[in-house]
Amino acid sequence: AKDVYLDWNVTWVNASPDGFERPVIGINGEWPCPQIDVDMGDRLIVDVYNGLGNESTGIHWHGFHQYATGVMDGASGVTQCPIAPGSHMQYHFDINQTGTYWYHSHNMAQYPDGFRGPLIVHDPNVPFAYDDEFTITLTDWYHQQMPDLLNAYESESNAQAFHGNEPLPDSALINDASDTKIKVLPNKTYLVHIIALGNWPGHTWVFDGHEMTVVEVDGVYVEPYAAGDKFLRIGNGQRVSVLIHTKPDTSRNFAIWDTMDVNMMFFFEGRDIPPGYNPNATAWLVYDEAKPLPAPPVFGTDFVFVDDLDFVPRDREPILEPVNHQIVLNTGSRRINGVQRFTVNNETYMPPQVPTLYTANTVGPELASNPEVYGQVNPFVVKHGDIVEIVINNRHNNLHPWHLHGHQFQVLQRSDIGAGDYKSLGPNVSKTPVRRDTIMVQNNGHAVLRFRADNPGVWLLHCHIEWHVEAGLMATIIEAPETFPGSENAPPNSHYNVCAAYPAPYSG
Numbered sequence: 001a002k003d004v005y006l007d008w009n010v011t012w013v014n015a016s017p018d019g020f021e022r023p024v025i026g027i028n029g030e031w032p033c034p035q036i037d038v039d040m041g042d043r044l045i046v047d048v049y050n051g052l053g054n055e056s057t058g059i060h061w062h063g064f065h066q067y068a069t070g071v072m073d074g075a076s077g078v079t080q081c082p083i084a085p086g087s088h089m090q091y092h093f094d095i096n097q098t099g100t101y102w103y104h105s106h107n108m109a110q111y112p113d114g115f116r117g118p119l120i121v122h123d124p125n126v127p128f129a130y131d132d133e134f135t136i137t138l139t140d141w142y143h144q145q146m147p148d149l150l151n152a153y154e155s156e157s158n159a160q161a162f163h164g165n166e167p168l169p170d171s172a173l174i175n176d177a178s179d180t181k182i183k184v185l186p187n188k189t190y191l192v193h194i195i196a197l198g199n200w201p202g203h204t205w206v207f208d209g210h211e212m213t214v215v216e217v218d219g220v221y222v223e224p225y226a227a228g229d230k231f232l233r234i235g236n237g238q239r240v241s242v243l244i245h246t247k248p249d250t251s252r253n254f255a256i257w258d259t260m261d262v263n264m265m266f267f268f269e270g271r272d273i274p275p276g277y278n279p280n281a282t283a284w285l286v287y288d289e290a291k292p293l294p295a296p297p298v299f300g301t302d303f304v305f306v307d308d309l310d311f312v313p314r315d316r317e318p319i320l321e322p323v324n325h326q327i328v329l330n331t332g333s334r335r336i337n338g339v340q341r342f343t344v345n346n347e348t349y350m351p352p353q354v355p356t357l358y359t360a361n362t363v364g365p366e367l368a369s370n371p372e373v374y375g376q377v378n379p380f381v382v383k384h385g386d387i388v389e390i391v392i393n394n395r396h397n398n399l400h401p402w403h404l405h406g407h408q409f410q411v412l413q414r415s416d417i418g419a420g421d422y423k424s425l426g427p428n429v430s431k432t433p434v435r436r437d438t439i440m441v442q443n444n445g446h447a448v449l450r451f452r453a454d455n456p457g458v459w460l461l462h463c464h465i466e467w468h469v470e471a472g473l474m475a476t477i478i479e480a481p482e483t484f485p486g487s488e489n490a491p492p493n494s495h496y497n498v499c500a501a502y503p504a505p506y507s508g
């Protein structure tokens with residue numbers, strides 16, 4: 001175990017990942033933001049200076065449970081105040097999970113402007129063999145900056161035109177570029193970490209000519225799963241690691257093909273694909289730089305996907321039961337002052353000016369007071385040790401990747417499209433369900449998740465589509481407030497000042 005210390009100055013830099021130059025948020029003058037590599041047991045220390053000048057910021061460590069370090073979770077308005085321009089914050093926490101993660105700004109819909117990167121935890125006891133490894137990030141990309149796109153998305157005219165047309169990505173990127181070449185050696189086994197760190201659509205992707213064996217999802221080792229000729233589908237926030245074995249010779253190069261989910265972007269939204277629109281991205285496994293880079297094969301649209309409910313965690317954790325606490329999220333939407341908002345049980349999340357962790361620690365978990373200050377955070381209070389079941393009834397016409405901070409959850413059931421609200425568990429629930437931290441929930445369908453409340457803190461539960469985060473598709477799990485430090489002798493509320501750098505709460 002060692003300390004991994006990073007000194008980061010966050011600033012705007014110019015980049016042109018798809019040929020169009022625009023300002024992006026980079027680190028120490030560079031973009032793409034760097035991959036962080038740590039070993040199991042290390043301590044990660046990141047000094048963040050906000051050199052953006054015009055925006056506040058923060059960093060969330062997506063997938064890390066932050067056991068006993070909840071104030072390091074990095075979610076603005078939840079566990080911390082935003083880091084104001086010109087100021088500084090140090091994140092520091094122990095690495096006690098292995099596998100594939102990422103970091104991103106969790107402040108003001110900021111990360112799609114480029115402030116996100118991979119975080120890989122290497123494991124000395126990794127339960128499979130490989131020769132080398134590399135990372136693939138998949139994202140949708142926009143030529144305009146997020147504040148402008150959000151203004152359009154949250155405008156009254158957009159709400160009138162349609163129930164919240166999300167802005168269309170200008171391109172898809174692999175490793176933040178449109179010409180990524182990954183040099184490989186023949187006859188080797190590679191561990192490939194795939195991370196969906198985009199803003200909106202899910203991705204479908206495949207290596208031409210190389211079969212994938214899934215070994216990890218969202219930091220959970222799974223029994224090796226041979227994908228065969230199936231495609232992998234990955235939603236925002238999700239990670240999948242696969243093993244591929246390279247060809248015995250270097251006679252040709254191979255394409256990596258990725259497509260953004262056109263169902264999510266167009267068909268489920270009732271819009272047509274504009275002529276010439278390209279939802280695809282290509283990268284290459286390069287065996288021999290002197291040889292041509294082939295175009296990917298042309299695929300139909302009738303993909304057969306690997307179903308993540310077929311994965312079996314290596315630790316074979318049995319179903320958590322009995323359930324002591326059920327949380328039901330019925331999602332919907334509502335116009336507030338002409339602007340389209342998403343809702344959870346009819347309430348739209350409105351960011352507080354005092355982080356909910358502080359509020360729960362002071363005025364208490366009911367958060368009943370002034371919404372102008374404490375926001376509308378859709379709180380669910382659970383007790384320490386509870387086995388919590390989360391039911392998500394997705395009453396929208398589109399898919400949503402739901403993500404929980406602070407935990408991995410078991411996925412007991414995920415319905416097909418159109419199956420409606422949850423009624424009961426079907427007969428085919430796995431006795432050792434897949435565990436992950438982000439799950440795609442089908443349109444007009446549901447998902448049933450369980451976790452053990454063994455990590456006191458305040459944890460967001462939200463759709464990982466950044467448009468929908470801003471539109472309020474979020475809830476807050478207030479876990480074990482009875483154990484919070486200071487719950488007995490909480491400081492007076494005035495101890496916590498309203499966050500200086502936080503924007504005024506949404507008021508419509």
Ligand code: C2O
Nearest residue numbers: 060062237403460
């Ligand atoms: Cu990737 Cu709430 O986070």
